[in-house]
Amino acid sequence: MSFLEKSAWITVVTLVIVYGQYFFWLGSGYAAGNPVPLEATLRPLITTTVLWIVTLVIGHAVIGGFSGRGETGQGDERDRLIEMKASQPTAVVMGFGLFGIIAMAYAGIDRALIVHHLIGLQVLAALVEFGSRIRSYRMAI
């Protein structure tokens, strides 16, 4: 497994775990009929993002230590092709997601829900992008 494939795995796993906790916390409030006010979500969101960056850095330091000599994160033409292919489904998700969120705004949906959906869309787009890369790497293209 190349450094870039391990990197994609780490990105997906940390996104799911770290942001999963954040959205579970948000969803619990909505499920209980007592949603957290938008202003009160800012600090947990910043904490979650910092935690995600820290886990990413630690994860990459660990895989860097286990990578073969001379192996870099630069990649080659195949890695660039895989990155390019992964951007296609990501663009579709972003396009439809943004369209849906714009529709929510016009429909007068609560401002907090729109913000949560925007953040969720970013996370989902990243999951699709890195998930697509992993799929291509696993298919050995």
Place this chain on the structure above:
Amino acid sequence: MGKPLPFMNRVKDLREAAGMTQAELAQSISMTRQTVIAIERGKYSPSLEAAFRIAQTFQVGLEDVFVWTGDVTR
């Protein structure tokens, strides 16, 4: 990328004949070992530049490494 490539290659045979490992070949053509594996398995179609670099590494012609097996009209 899912369908078979319209050419076959002799990269693995030439590499083994030259006594090179996949990692050594990868280093000599500035690619990752995973890409060399994908080329040898016929899963990845290298660029023309990479194909020339592979051929030059083994000091053979391009057609000694890559052999067209597909339909030229498609």
